[in-house]
Amino acid sequence: MDLEEYRRQAREWLAANAPRDTPQDASQDAPQDLEGGAGSDPGGGVAVAREFMARLYDAGYSGITWPKEWGGQGLTQAEERAFAAEAAAHTLPTYVFSIGLGMCGPTLVDLGTDSQRRRFIRPLLRGEEIWCQLFSEPAAGSDVAALQTRATATDGGWVVDGQKVWTSVAQHADWGLLLARTDVDVPKHKGLTMLIVDMHAPGVTVRPLRDMTGRAHFNEIFFDGVHIPAENVVGRVGDGWSCAVTTLLHERLSISSGVGMGGQKDNPVAFEALRRSADTADPVVRDRLVELHIRSRALALFNQRLAQETRAGVFPGARGSAAKLLLAELTMFQADLATSLAGPGAVAWDEDDDAGGRLAHALSLAPAMALGGGTNEIMRNIVGERVLNLPPEPRTDKNVPFKDLRTSGEAAR
Numbered sequence: 134m135d136l137e138e139y140r141r142q143a144r145e146w147l148a149a150n151a152p153r154d155t156p157q158d159a160s161q162d163a164p165q166d167l168e169g170g171a172g173s174d175p176g177g178g179v180a181v182a183r184e185f186m187a188r189l190y191d192a193g194y195s196g197i198t199w200p201k202e203w204g205g206q207g208l209t210q211a212e213e214r215a216f217a218a219e220a221a222a223h224t225l226p227t228y229v230f231s232i233g234l235g236m237c238g239p240t241l242v243d244l245g246t247d248s249q250r251r252r253f254i255r256p257l258l259r260g261e262e263i264w265c266q267l268f269s270e271p272a273a274g275s276d277v278a279a280l281q282t283r284a285t286a287t288d289g290g291w292v293v294d295g296q297k298v299w300t301s302v303a304q305h306a307d308w309g310l311l312l313a314r315t316d317v318d319v320p321k322h323k324g325l326t327m328l329i330v331d332m333h334a335p336g337v338t339v340r341p342l343r344d345m346t347g348r349a350h351f352n353e354i355f356f357d358g359v360h361i362p363a364e365n366v367v368g369r370v371g372d373g374w375s376c377a378v379t380t381l382l383h384e385r386l387s388i389s390s391g392v393g394m395g396g397q398k399d400n401p402v403a404f405e406a407l408r409r410s411a412d413t414a415d416p417v418v419r420d421r422l423v424e425l426h427i428r429s430r431a432l433a434l435f436n437q438r439l440a441q442e443t444r445a446g447v448f449p450g451a452r453g454s455a456a457k458l459l460l461a462e463l464t465m466f467q468a469d470l471a472t473s474l475a476g477p478g479a480v481a482w483d484e485d486d487d488a489g490g491r492l493a494h495a496l497s498l499a500p501a502m503a504l505g506g507g508t509n510e511i512m513r514n515i516v517g518e519r520v521l522n523l524p525p526e527p528r529t530d531k532n533v534p535f536k537d538l539r540t541s542g543e544a545a546r
Contacts, residue, residue, distance in 0.1 A: 140215040146192050150185070151223040179263075179305050182226040184542040186260020187223075194260040196238075203242060204255030210441060229302050233264030235259045235387025237310045240380045244368045249329070253308070265306035266384070267297045267330065267354065268377065275278035275511045276388050277312070277381075278321045278374060279538075282356065284313035289361040291315070291328060293336075296355050299505070303352040306332045311361075312377050315370060324375030324535055328378075328530060329365040336360075346497040371413055380451065384506050402471040402491040402499070406484075411474050421470050427468065432459050451519035458512035461503040468499035 141214040164196065189195045196214040199205025206212075227234070238257050241249055256262040273279040282295025293313055309330045316324035332339070336359040341349035400406060404425050411418050436456055439449045471492065472479045478489055479496060503509045517523040530538055 136211055139212055140219060143194065143219045147223050149221070150188055150192075151225055164460060165233065166271040168295045168386045178226070178505070179229055182229050185226050185258045185283065186230060187257075189227075190259040195260075196254075199238070199254070199399045200242065203250040209218055214437075219506055220350075221263040224263040229263055229305055230257075230260060231301055231387070232266050232306075233262075236266050236283045236380055236384045237308075237385075239383040240310060240367065240376065243379055244376055248364065249367070253329075262307040263302060263305050265300050265303040265309045265332065266380065267300055267303075267309045267311040267396055268380075269299045270296060270355075271298050277377065278310060278323070280314060283310070284311075284312045284326060285359070290360060290365070291326075293328070293356045293359040293361060295328070296353065298342075298353045300354055301505075302350055303332065303354055304338075304341050304349070305387070308332060308356075310367065310375050310380060314535065315373075318534050319371075319531055321372045321530065321538065323371060325377070326370050326378040327367040327373045328361050329367060330356075330359065330361055334359050334361075334386075344493050344501070346496075348494075350498075352503075372470050374407065381507070382453045385453040385512075399490065400495060402467040402495045406475060407467075407471060418474070425463075425467060425470060428459075428463050432456065435459070451515050454507065454512045455520065458505055458516065459507055461512070463511050464499050468496050472496060 137167075186195060194216055195208055196205035197208050197216060198210060199207070201207030218389060234257070241253055245253070257264060262293070268277050268280070270280045270282060280295075282293065282297065284291040284293045285316060291313075293311065295313065297311075300309075309332050311328045312325055312328045313328060314324055315326040318324070330337070335412040338357070340353050342351045342353055343349045344351065365526040404422070407425065408422055411422060413419055413422070439452060439456060442449055475492060479492060507515075514526060518525045
């Protein structure tokens with residue numbers, strides 16, 4: 134099909150199925166969707182999102198570039214960019230699927246077995262199943278490899294005990310990619326295994342965590358004797374760190390490129406929104422808006438290049454961390470500019486001022502971009518060591534068995 138014809142059909146489908154006045158909260162987990170705790174959805178937002186994803190998939194617009202043999206559309210980046218350009222005028226209710234689409238699904242495409250791909254990819258793309266990523270832990274911080282959640286071999290699989298934290302959409306998730314320790318007798322990076330865990334299995338407890346926006350974007354998860362079958366191992370046993378690197382690459386690329394389709398339309402700190410509200414007669418304001426546009430455009434082009442290289446089989450490596458760092462800095466620049474333009478309205482607004490409330494939410498959420506998916510400090514270390522070839526940070530634990538590490542040995546035994 135001609136690209137212009139593809140774009141025209143996408144435009145018509147979006148006009149019929151994703152009205153331009155779709156409320157922002159349909160794509161951003163409204164507070165009422167989370168009040169009831171794990172698995173609850175009294176506001177119906179997740180049900181709406183599932184139904185939308187099914188229609189999106191059936192129309193051929195979900196998994197546009199994903200391999201056709203596993204349930205994708207098997208098209209090129211040209212079609213993906215064409216659809217994204219049309220979707221930018223809409224707010225699509227796809228947020229709850231962002232982890233699966235941006236991180237878990239691509240990892241399974243890269244590393245999963247054929248049976249795993251057949252079982253999980255199509256339901257993910259069609260919105261039938263929601264995924265989360267289970268890496269971070271309270272005691273590990275940004276040192277993911279120091280995680281203490283244990284997976285012990287048993288007949289037919291593994292038994293998992295431990296805790297994860299800062300997990301997005303876990304309260305709605307059906308499945309998760311879990312990184313667990315399977316060997317404490319080797320250094321921390323070598324004793325890990327990636328597993329697919331059923332989030333509804335006995336022994337899994339999900340507790341939402343409310344942040345300063347007033348919403349529960351994240352969760353803590355407890356695993357108490359959770360059984361995972363052997364066929365749910367992703368990659369090889371003991372090779373979980375390399376699998377995690379693949380997932381983290383997809384995570385940083387998806388975060389920086391805005392997987393979720395159309396996420397800037399109702400963003401009150403995006404360039405167009407600030408341009409409309411700003412006094413462009415002020416040369417200082419114009420200069421800052423120009424800088425915002427340049428930063429945004431440069432990041433978009435960088436992401437486009439990384440995506441093209443990935444599709445061509447060229448591994449972007451640590452440059453994905455550079456993209457994520459650039460986005461975190463851009464987000465804080467946007468928030469700072471929006472605050473200066475709004476003045477007192479950035480911190481105080483009338484109860485019936487919906488725009489003021491949305492601006493406050495965006496400003497409160499901005500610092501999270503410098504934390505989630507790896508802090509800015511970690512991203513700079515990765516770029517410095519792996520892109521610029523600077524001397525690495527000293528590591529005294531590189532060849533020490535995990536059970537002998539002072540910070541984690543007691544919990545590992």
